[in-house]
Amino acid sequence: MATFPDYKDIYVFVEQKNSQPAEVGYELISKARELVDGSPELGYKVVGVLLGENVKEKAKDVIAHGADKVIVIDDPKLKDYSTQFYTDALTQLIEEFKPSSLLTGATVLGRDLAPRVAARINAGLTADATAIEIGKDVKLNSRNGVREIPNEDALLLVTRPTFGGNLFGTIVCPDTRPQMATIRPKVFDLAKPDPNRTGEVVEFAPKWTEETPLVVVEGILPKEVAGVDITKCEILVGAGRGAEGALDLVEELASLLGGEVAATRAAVEDGFIAKERQVGQTGKTVRPSLYIACGISGAVQHVAGMEKSDYIIAINRDPEAEIFKIANQGYVGTVESVLPALIAEIKNIKASR
Incomplete structure (x- = not known):
């Protein structure tokens, strides 16, 4: 049975646009904070992940919303979202820091990025989750009988609608790390930020597998938003x-x-x-x-x-x-x-x- 002594902490990908973090990232930070505080025996931290250009200053906001540490990849290649460079950067970050779990917002960007990263590292991914918790004293039924998961492995229980929304299923990934999930915006409460919180900021520089972009963005046209949000x-x-x-x-x-x-x-x-x-x-x-x-x-x-x-x-x-x-x-x-x-x-x- 696989165990993961080198993998720890709950990581949250904090999506940003024009150096402004999306609210869903802070919602996930708040939920991760709740999970970590509810399982102090794990000794886990909440780690925010910021990718972009000129985003280092936003690390303080991520800490204020509940993160213990923020890993920043600040690079001109990440100024605008690029499937190629974001996937490279996040994959290398995971391989370097070894998170136990990685949460991503189920946004247009998150739904593009998370499955590509999961495929690169051969990890399990649950999409469009509506609830998450850390399992304790979990027993799984398998062909070889009942399998007990050690509490120190911090098994993530991820719930999502299934069968066309007629049922809710809880999904676990006991054999791979990190445990990945995309979670819809507005599912979790957004905790009030504490500007007095302190935390660690770490800068990470990936080694690009390809310096030349495979897709070149010639221009960006702002979307015309009709009606009300x-x-x-x-x-x-x-x-x-x-x-x-x-x-x-x-x-x-x-x-x-x-x-x-x-x-x-x-x-x-x-x-x-x-x-x-x-x-x-x-x-x-x-x-x-x-x-x-x-x-x-x-x-x-x-x-x-x-x-x-x-x-x-x-x-x-x-x-x-x-x-x-x-x-x-x-x-x-x-x-x-x-x-x-x-x-x-x-x-x-x-x-x-």
Whole structure:
């Protein structure tokens, strides 16, 4: 049975653009901090990984968000994202420092980079995870019987939706290191930074396997962003198939509350709401202060994208709907019957102020 005495610590790839770290990197730092603090017997550290040009100064921010150490690769070749150079750099960093686990945001960049690195080092990778924890006293069933994993191996238990989002599976990689996972933004809490935290900053210089870029970027055109980014909204009114006949009420409620309309995959595929407003496993993950689920059954595919909302109100005509199991408050009835009363009450409250 493989053991890994030389591999330790939880590493987090902190994605950046124009020298500005992405929020998902800090979310993963916060989660790694929680895991390490919850298993002090391991003696592990949280290590941030920063790749780019002129990014060394950002190491202080990574430490403030919870890292004990930051490894910086600062090189002009890394100014803009390059699959070639980022893969080379991160692979060499892993081979040099030997992390037990490596977490990456499941962003466009992370989904390109992580599998390439995993293939280079022949490591296991779990994609689009929604939960992680360090396993203790883990026993795995195998063809040769029950296999016990030593606690000092710090087995990472990674949970993700599977079978089209109808089930959640927990995946482990007991035979390779580092244990790699990409994790969707907004899944974990972002802890408040502590500017007084101190940590170690290490600079690492990779030896490029190829100095000449195989792909040359001639220019970058900024993406035109249409509409609103629902991942940044504090109030969302979600519309499911049960609200398709009352979208005017859904929009009115969202407007009264100063929020925005979100949707399930069903409402999007039926052509009622734009794709960029879709919440769920195949949409966006949101964490608003208030989420009002209108005519939403509560299928795991949708719930995976909004269950971390601070307060959830559910409206559904089926008293047995799954959405009520995660709701803080629920109303049994059709959207057409409940929303007019709710809208009228909000208007009365506003008029009395």
